[in-house]
Amino acid sequence: xxxxxxxxxxxxxxxxxxxxxxxxxxxxxxxxxxxxxxxxxxxxxxxxxxxxxxxxxxxxxxxxxxxxxxxxxxxxxxxxxxxxxxxxxxxxxxxxxxxxxxxxxxxxxxxxxxxxxxxxxxxxxxxxxxxxxxxxxxxxxxxxxxxxxxxxxxxxxxxxxxxxxxxxxxxxxxxxxxxxxxxxxxxxxxxxxxxxxxxxxxxxxxxxxxxxxxxxxxxxxxxxxxxxxxxxxxxxxxxxxxxxxxxxxxxxxxxxxxxxxxxxxxxxxxxxxxxxxxxxxxxxxxxxxxxxxxxxxxxxxxxxxxxxxxxxxxxxxxxxxxxxxxxxxxxxxxxxxxxxxxxxxxxxxxxxxxxxxxxxxxxxxxxxxxxxxxxxxxxxxxxxxxxx
Amino acid sequence: xxxxxxxxxxxxxxxxxxxxxxxxxxxxxxxxxxxxxxxxxxxxxxxxxxxxxxxxxxxxxxxxxxxxxxxxxxxxxxxxxxxxxxxxxxxxxxxxxxxxxxxxxxxxxxxxxxxxxxxxxxxxxxxxxxxxxxxxxxxxxxxxxxxxxxxxxxxxxxxxxxxxxxxxxxxxxxxxxxxxxxxxxxxxxxxxxxxxxxxxxxxxxxxxxxxxxxxxxxxxxxxxxxxxxxxxxxxxxxxxxxxxxxxxxxxxxxxxxxxxxxxxxxxxxxxxxxxxxxxxxxxxxxxxxxxxxxxxxxxxxxxxxxxxxxxxxxxxxxxxxxxxxxxxxxxxxxxxxxxxxxxxxxxxxxxxxxxxxxxxxxxxxxxxxxxxxxxxxxxxxxxxxxxx
Numbered sequence: 001x002x003x004x005x006x007x008x009x010x011x012x013x014x015x016x017x018x019x020x021x022x023x024x025x026x027x028x029x030x031x032x033x034x035x036x037x038x039x040x041x042x043x044x045x046x047x048x049x050x051x052x053x054x055x056x057x058x059x060x061x062x063x064x065x066x067x068x069x070x071x072x073x074x075x076x077x078x079x080x081x082x083x084x085x086x087x088x089x090x091x092x093x094x095x096x097x098x099x100x101x102x103x104x105x106x107x108x109x110x111x112x113x114x115x116x117x118x119x120x121x122x123x124x125x126x127x128x129x130x131x132x133x134x135x136x137x138x139x140x141x142x143x144x145x146x147x148x149x150x151x152x153x154x155x156x157x158x159x160x161x162x163x164x165x166x167x168x169x170x171x172x173x174x175x176x177x178x179x180x181x182x183x184x185x186x187x188x189x190x191x192x193x194x195x196x197x198x199x200x201x202x203x204x205x206x207x208x209x210x211x212x213x214x215x216x217x218x219x220x221x222x223x224x225x226x227x228x229x230x231x232x233x234x235x236x237x238x239x240x241x242x243x244x245x246x247x248x249x250x251x252x253x254x255x256x257x258x259x260x261x262x263x264x265x266x267x268x269x270x271x272x273x274x275x276x277x278x279x280x281x282x283x284x285x286x287x288x289x290x291x292x293x294x295x296x297x298x299x300x301x302x303x304x305x306x307x308x309x310x311x312x313x314x315x316x317x318x319x320x321x322x323x324x325x326x327x328x329x330x331x332x333x334x335x336x337x338x339x340x341x342x343x344x345x346x347x348x349x350x351x352x353x354x355x356x357x358x359x360x361x362x363x364x365x366x367x368x369x370x371x372x373x374x375x376x377x378x379x380x381x382x383x384x385x386x387x388x
Numbered sequence: 389x390x391x392x393x394x395x396x397x398x399x400x401x402x403x404x405x406x407x408x409x410x411x412x413x414x415x416x417x418x419x420x421x422x423x424x425x426x427x428x429x430x431x432x433x434x435x436x437x438x439x440x441x442x443x444x445x446x447x448x449x450x451x452x453x454x455x456x457x458x459x460x461x462x463x464x465x466x467x468x469x470x471x472x473x474x475x476x477x478x479x480x481x482x483x484x485x486x487x488x489x490x491x492x493x494x495x496x497x498x499x500x501x502x503x504x505x506x507x508x509x510x511x512x513x514x515x516x517x518x519x520x521x522x523x524x525x526x527x528x529x530x531x532x533x534x535x536x537x538x539x540x541x542x543x544x545x546x547x548x549x550x551x552x553x554x555x556x557x558x559x560x561x562x563x564x565x566x567x568x569x570x571x572x573x574x575x576x577x578x579x580x581x582x583x584x585x586x587x588x589x590x591x592x593x594x595x596x597x598x599x600x601x602x603x604x605x606x607x608x609x610x611x612x613x614x615x616x617x618x619x620x621x622x623x624x625x626x627x628x629x630x631x632x633x634x635x636x637x638x639x640x641x642x643x644x645x646x647x648x649x650x651x652x653x654x655x656x657x658x659x660x661x662x663x664x665x666x667x668x669x670x671x672x673x674x675x676x677x678x679x680x681x682x683x684x685x686x687x688x689x690x691x692x693x694x695x696x697x698x699x700x701x702x703x704x705x706x707x708x709x710x711x712x713x714x715x716x717x718x719x720x721x722x723x724x725x726x727x728x729x730x731x732x733x734x735x736x737x738x739x740x741x742x743x744x745x746x747x748x749x750x751x752x753x754x755x756x757x758x759x760x761x762x763x764x765x766x767x768x769x770x771x772x773x774x775x776x
Contacts, residue, residue, distance in 0.1 A: 226466035
């Protein structure tokens with residue numbers, strides 16, 4: 001038998017399945033059909049970057065009781081056999097005649113009674129990773145069984161991280177923290193932003209990231225206009241604020257936090273805004289606890305910024321984190337999700353420096369019954385200055 | 389006005405839109421609704437790694453005539469304004485009450501007459517990147533307009549690369565070729581495979597990749613059991629074949645090719661199989677041309693391997709490449725797509741060394757009317773030996 005490559009013991013996955021099955025029972029679901037990288041990794045431990053190829057769909061079915069069943073392209077069978085699953089059904093994909101739909105329909109019909117409902121994530125922050133036409137065909141093949149929305153089930157379970165998961169997020173946060181410590185080595189005045197991005201990714205890898213799924217950032221006087229752009233060739237210039245934000249990955253788990261750096265002396269407005277962001281975060285770090293709602297934390301961050309004379313920017317000021325760069329809930333004015341112990345969250349306040357220019361500050365925490373524990377190394381209270 | 393960040397001149401995008409609109413006219417589509425990173429980058433030049441966050445949907449509508457319209461979260465507006473689009477409609481996402489569906493429905497209803505059909509990619513190698521429940525709600529909001537499958541339109545257009553696109557793929561292939569040249573510097577006997585993966589990603593970045601979206605590989609005696617696994621801690625050992633496969637990215641365009649290395653002397657079976665793979669590729673490089681079908685090339689590769697006593701492995705032996713790690717068509721027995729000049733393809737023959745162990749060899753080509761031109765630097769005919 002091939003060597004097992006699981007990141008966690010099988011007991012961890014059995015527990016996840018049991019929690020999902022309890023949620024499914026409460027929702028009256030006879031099975032759960034998963035198609036996304038994060039959901040399938042969560043249930044099986046199947047970790048591969050092959051998701052980057054859109055050519056093939058992958059399916060895992062969580063039945064009402066018993067172990068999940070994988071219905072996957074043959075090219076993934078060797079890797080799936082190294083997870084805790086033993087019922088692995090494969091087809092030779094891509095097959096333009098039937099790309100796994102017949103095998104999947106047969107599997108679902110064997111696991112779910114005719115009057116049963118099959119849960120699919122259909123709600124916010126989900127997407128079905130299979131061709132839409134195949135989804136429609138599958139619906140006809142499983143009739144009279146029906147699809148039903150399983151977002152709430154998945155979300156309630158995935159939102160609460162186990163101790164083993166929290167340790168993974170802590171590990172990648174520490175790795176990335178060391179990479180941020182090295183930014184002054186390469187982010188010198190005159191260095192093009194795209195070279196900074198490359199050097200930062202190299203630092204993340206050198207410090208122990210398995211890969212770097214996300215880097216964004218920007219640099220400019222009095223802050224930056226947006227926070228999702230790739231780098232351009234503009235050289236860092238005295239007076240810029242440089243921001244780097246990253247989702248590096250270790251053993252399938254993400255970090256997501258940023259750091260700001262002053263390239264030489266920066267304006268008083270930048271220093272004041274950075275101070276307000278740091279202090280608003282500090283205040284919420286001390287106040288956040290289970291029982292608050294996501295929107296309460298959003299309001300706390302906004303009010304803390306406003307008390308310090310800063311104008312909050314952006315629609316959400318933090319979010320869940322773990323198997324994906326962003327997860328439920330959103331720390332926004334409209335998200336009433338109650339916070340629970342075991343949630344891993346980012347606190348991500350942004351503030352306007354002047355019209356069209358903002359600063360964003362981000363940390364990662366885990367919620368315990370007693371309050372928040374930082375998983376990212378805390379940013380310095382004073383904006384660090386490079387190459388002054 | 390903000391600095392434009394387009395990778396190509398606006399004329400390139402206008403031409404892409406015109407080609408799509410010609411295909412849409414042929415298919416009777418009143419608009420095309422795009423939701424995926426690759427499709428939206430293709431039409432607009434909107435390039436960001438923010439797609440890694442599943443929190444927000446993004447929409448671009450290509451009308452029957454005129455410029456595309458972006459319907460996107462406000463967080464992306466600054467970046468989208470730096471593309472060639474000018475009609476950019478935004479909402480504050482994520483919004484659990486209406487995450488852009490009202491705005492999108494209004495946009496579609498304004499562009500498409502009531503009897504019109506709105507194309508969505510629904511077919512092979514596509515997925516709808518928005519919540520399924522929102523897709524259903526959108527369908528009700530646009531009635532009596534109907535959705536129709538637009539996979540063929542998109543595919544016919546995206547499959548043919550412009551000169552500017554081919555130059556981008558050539559550039560990232562050259563970068564990755566230099567990274568492969570450096571593998572003997574770090575892939576020494578005793579080095580854990582996970583350290584090799586990190587060093588290889590660092591080499592890709594150092595040589596000029598913007599980021600590295602995909603690395604897979606494996607090492608073992610007489611080849612490897614699968615080609616999609618992440619790295620483990622097993623050290624490279626004399627007699628192993630090491631394979632590294634990568635999809636590095638430069639300016640939004642991917643390479644996808646692999647290289648094999650012998651860690652010290654390897655078995656005669658490995659050398660013989662590697663020779664068969666190299667020669668089969670060489671033969672097809674000389675024979676592939678527009679007018680052949682994808683399945684013809686698959687058969688040529690299989691027959692060339694068999695003539696050399698090697699057993700073909702795997703369901704497809706190559707695929708399209710460009711804005712994604714893999715694109716249509718598939719070089720498989722079942723794909724009858726006619727090859728056309730301007731297609732960028734990988735040739736990826738695999739062969740069984742012994743049961744459960746295979747070797748895979750991959751190159752990137754562009755098809756001209758006169759035949760194939762290599763975009764990846766050709767692998768050496770003899771398996772290179774490291775640390776002998």
